Amino acid sequence: MKITAVVGSPHGMEMATGSILKSLLEYAENAGADTEVFSLSGQPVSPCMGCRLCGKIGRCVLHDDFNRINNALLEADGIVLASPNYFHNVSTQIKSFIDHCSVLCHCQMLKGKYGAVVVSSGGPLFDPVKKYLFDVFQMFGVWKVGSVWAAKPQMQDDGEHARVMQEAANLGERLVKAIQNGERFPEQ
16 A cells, blocks of 8 residues: 655645654555655645646656655555645645646546645644545545644644644544555545
8 A cells, every 4th residue: 555645835844734744644554554655845846837738648758756745646556745835835846836736636546546635734724635636536536544744833832733743643544544455435
């Protein structure tokens, strides 16, 4: 079983988004999953040109990391998308990546895989980002297993930090079990 994560924080795995993601993936690894993380910090994925060639040839024509990440997603059983909340939306890094995913969406190349979402924020506004990433999963045909989120003040409080990390571990457990059991979510 393989779980591939794409983290859209410009800080990579160093700040809250990456910290929460680490907890989720650590549990998944302990449960037997192979994990792979792609950090979009440093702009390894160029903005989409809208050329639509990916729909004809099955891959992006730009020479960046997208095709490598795309191949990992195709091989994965589970996918985690992680982003900080920037002005009620995902980061520029993950938005640029998602814009490249036209072929994955239109050809339903990820249909039947399982997904989880990680969101961090400076304040208590998670829903717009969580909803957007869940909508992306829905367009891909990915089963939405769950999400975990935290605000900066929660990550600075020892008790809240521990609770968030446990919630992330629990989500990692749910993701692994959903994959192992081939769960279906009729409401989706």
